Amino acid sequence: MTDSQATPGEAPGVAEPTTDPSAPPRIDTANDALRDGVNRCPKCGSTEIRLRVSAGMLTCLFCRYEWSEARIDPVVSGEVPLQDLTGTIVASGASDISPEVAGIITLKCAGCGSEVVVNTAEAMSSRCHWCRHLLTINEQVPNGAVPDAVLPFGVTRDQALQSIRDFAGARRMFAHRKFRRDFAPDKVVGVYLPYLVVDGNASADVQGHGEILTRRYTRKEGDQEVTYYDADVYQVNRHVDFTVDDLTIESSAERANQDAFVNTNNIINAILPFDTKNAVRWNANYLVGFTSERRDQDVAQVQPVLEDQLLSIARSQVEGSVARYDRGVRWEAEHLVVHGTRWVSMYLPVWLYSYYSEDGGQAMVHYIAVNGRTGETMGSIPVSYGRLILAALAAGTVLEVLVLWLLAVMS
Amino acid sequence: MTTLLIGLLIPLASSGDTPWILLLGPAGAVAVYWGLFQYYRNTDKSHAFEHETLIESQPITGTDQKVDEVRGTHRSSIDGDNAHHHRQRVQRW
Numbered sequence: 001m002t003d004s005q006a007t008p009g010e011a012p013g014v015a016e017p018t019t020d021p022s023a024p025p026r027i028d029t030a031n032d033a034l035r036d037g038v039n040r041c042p043k044c045g046s047t048e049i050r051l052r053v054s055a056g057m058l059t060c061l062f063c064r065y066e067w068s069e070a071r072i073d074p075v076v077s078g079e080v081p082l083q084d085l086t087g088t089i090v091a092s093g094a095s096d097i098s099p100e101v102a103g104i105i106t107l108k109c110a111g112c113g114s115e116v117v118v119n120t121a122e123a124m125s126s127r128c129h130w131c132r133h134l135l136t137i138n139e140q141v142p143n144g145a146v147p148d149a150v151l152p153f154g155v156t157r158d159q160a161l162q163s164i165r166d167f168a169g170a171r172r173m174f175a176h177r178k179f180r181r182d183f184a185p186d187k188v189v190g191v192y193l194p195y196l197v198v199d200g201n202a203s204a205d206v207q208g209h210g211e212i213l214t215r216r217y218t219r220k221e222g223d224q225e226v227t228y229y230d231a232d233v234y235q236v237n238r239h240v241d242f243t244v245d246d247l248t249i250e251s252s253a254e255r256a257n258q259d260a261f262v263n264t265n266n267i268i269n270a271i272l273p274f275d276t277k278n279a280v281r282w283n284a285n286y287l288v289g290f291t292s293e294r295r296d297q298d299v300a301q302v303q304p305v306l307e308d309q310l311l312s313i314a315r316s317q318v319e320g321s322v323a324r325y326d327r328g329v330r331w332e333a334e335h336l337v338v339h340g341t342r343w344v345s346m347y348l349p350v351w352l353y354s355y356y357s358e359d360g361g362q363a364m365v366h367y368i369a370v371n372g373r374t375g376e377t378m379g380s381i382p383v384s385y386g387r388l389i390l391a392a393l394a395a396g397t398v399l400e401v402l403v404l405w406l407l408a409v410m411s
Numbered sequence: 412m413t414t415l416l417i418g419l420l421i422p423l424a425s426s427g428d429t430p431w432i433l434l435l436g437p438a439g440a441v442a443v444y445w446g447l448f449q450y451y452r453n454t455d456k457s458h459a460f461e462h463e464t465l466i467e468s469q470p471i472t473g474t475d476q477k478v479d480e481v482r483g484t485h486r487s488s489i490d491g492d493n494a495h496h497h498r499q500r501v502q503r504w
Binding site: 082083171174175208209210211214226227228229230231232233234235236237238239240241242243244245246247248258260261264266267269270271272273308309311312313315316317318319320321322325327328329330331332333334335336378379380381382383388389391392393395396397399400401403406407 | 435441452454462466482491495501
């Protein structure tokens with residue numbers, strides 16, 4: 001038994017006009033079929049609803065009815081081709097966070113009338129402690145807790161556990177002794193992390209100098225042969241118009257900080273990309289049994305990250321056009337024009353094993369992360385510096401002995 | 412492996428650069444340390460969005476104008492070559 005819920009009466013992809021003419025166009029992605037509090041199984045009325053990861057469907061634990069929310073992509077993409085995208089379009093779930101709106105929401109249980117508190121920084125559902133109904137948060141209040149879409153887990157916990165074991169198992173020899181002793185992969189948790197997924201239409205120009213080798217020759221200077229090069233120098237300009245589809249950017253300030261000297265957030269970044277085209281409309285029941293992190297960054301705050309990534313993409317795109325410069329190209333200036341962007345907020349699934357360690361007084365949390373859709377795994381394992389140095393010295397010594405032996409033979 | 416190393420070292424040793432060859436030991440130690448460290452810590456890993464995002468670009472346009480010549484330089488490549496370093500930002504205008 002499967003079914004798909006779609007909100008009727010919506011024109012997909014049509015940006016709503018707003019009352020404020022200076023405000024950016026907005027796509028309404030609110031799932032009007034759901035509300036805050038009790039949301040029941042469409043067949044039997046139970047609130048015991050979970051994601052069945054192996055099927056990617058919501059399942060009623062009482063009657064086993066299965067269904068899923070509709071994909072978000074047709075709603076936000078519309079019929080406008082990306083190369084015609086202009087302005088900044090923000091889906092309703094990615095709208096600016098209002099500092100006055102609290103992260104802790106109190107729900108009134110429709111089952112018994114009691115009040116239940118949900119801390120949206122960590123979870124999007126809570127069980128009524130009186131009548132045992134499960135209450136969920138589904139309304140897009142402007143605190144970053146309810147995104148436009150969610151990409152349900154597709155990799156099961158057992159699969160993630162195996163990936164984490166394999167990853168750490170291949171790195172046992174030089175792992176820190178305490179890590180090897182404490183390693184407990186069954187502590188892995190499924191987390192929905194917040195991202196802003198952006199489509200963009202942009203143009204970029206780059207300017208610089210390139211060199212083409214014209215002559216290579218050697219001259220004898222004393223006992224040595226010295227190599228010289230002649231080259232032609234060119235002023236190089238390149239222009240590229242391009243579109244990007246579903247560029248994925250962290251929308252949590254903590255996760256966006258990827259300084260590898262103080263944290264291992266780059267590990268979580270490295271397991272991107274996700275198949276974001278398969279994200280579905282928000283339903284908090286997808287998160288039941290998992291934890292989540294709330295978005296705390298607005299579109300304007302991640303705009304510099306977007307521009308940086310678009311410039312990198314532009315530089316990557318023009319690389320093939322300067323292959324003739326066999327002595328390389330030195331880009332000296334770059335320019336970006338963003339014609340249009342379309343922003344959607346999403347919760348994306350990550351299996352996360354974390355290990356806290358202190359090296360030389362510096363605390364660090366090491367992650368092993370598994371992409372909850374593709375299974376791609378990346379991690380950071382704390383190392384035993386003593387054993388690492390010993391191995392390096394041993395390798396260096398072997399190499400040096402080999403060199404000395406060779407020199408002795410030659411002489 | 413040993414045969415490969417000897418094959419590499421013999422031309423170096425015969426070119427009269429004996430002091431440089433002696434640095435192979437320390438250089439090898441540093442390379443082993445760094446290689447193992449990265450295999451465990453992966454501090455250099457990140458999402459390759461330049462290749463892993465759906466990108467459609469129009470044909471690249473531009474100009475190439477010869478402006479100078481370099482004669483008798485020791486450098487085997489242009490100074491500051493960043494053609495492959497897409498994430499290294501330069502001056503924006």
